Amino acid sequence: MTRQLISSGAPWEPVVGYSRAVRVGNVVEVAGTTAQDGDAVTGSDAYAQTKRVLEKIGEALAAAGASFEHVVRTRMFVTDIRAWEAIGRAHGEVFGTIRPATTMVQVAALIDPRLLVEIEATAIITE
Template sequence: MRQLVSSGAPWEPIVGYSRAVRVGNVVEVAGTTAQDGAIITGLDAYNQAKRVLEKIGLALREAGADFEHVVRTRIYLTDITSWEAVGRAHGEVFGSIRPASTMLEVKALIDPRLLVEIEATAIIPE
């Protein structure tokens, strides 16, 4: 069974993606940013990361998972020097869960105001 989780963003049907997809006990959460419509939540990488993780949590719960089920995150930064701030936000959520994680710098995200994008993979115990 395939469960699609939508954020309701207008570009989901245009691009052809879902905020998250659950197949069996695996949940994949798409790259998530701090963009909420025309608004970007947070002017700095830490606050954007906090909003991103909040949105990931909502998607996980809608798919029947939670942060404790996350086994992997991928973090994309437009400025690698913000790694500590984003790492701190990530650690506030995943400090005791400690999923495998990758953090790397990218040239740009979809909107120049965006500083961080995060993906997550969760496996729900059977």
Template structure:
């Protein structure tokens, strides 16, 4: 049986809600919904492209903590508050995952926990041996 490795970002919400930033079991890594927040500060303002870029950078960082990389990502789920912004969001996603081409889904939601967030991204990765 594979050992479970919970990876924390240190957010106080992790204990309040009962979640981890990421979980690795065996060669599988799941990354929770990630927004453009840097220790309480919004990154990217009201720009969905910049928010998406920052969220992906946060995902990249937590994947590294789990021993994975963007190249190991097999699926992303992109939640947005305004689907008409899909091109800007898609551009940021393509810049990070263009050659990797994970499966992805983009869905409009009514809102997030804070109205300043425009994009939230989840990622699934499988680490393969070279």
């Protein structure tokens, strides 16, 4: 089976040794994705950051030949579980009818203190 590596172009991908997404066969795994864009963080609140994260996940899925409709699982890591409604609302705007299996957990911190949410996704391409 062919292994397709999708890069976001982030300078730390080769240093850390990871890809934004990996496709093997009909499965696409999207790595933990945040609202960090270079040195900036897009969005100062959990809702805005979640919207940006999902945009970036959508771009990674497209590069792998998939779309949101193929997503079967998401995992959300948040720094303040009290923001669950705002994060959930943004997630629901994308996945409302798709309804992947989803987990949301609070974590002590993400890699940059400005980051409020990180999301992973798994997609299975059925066509």
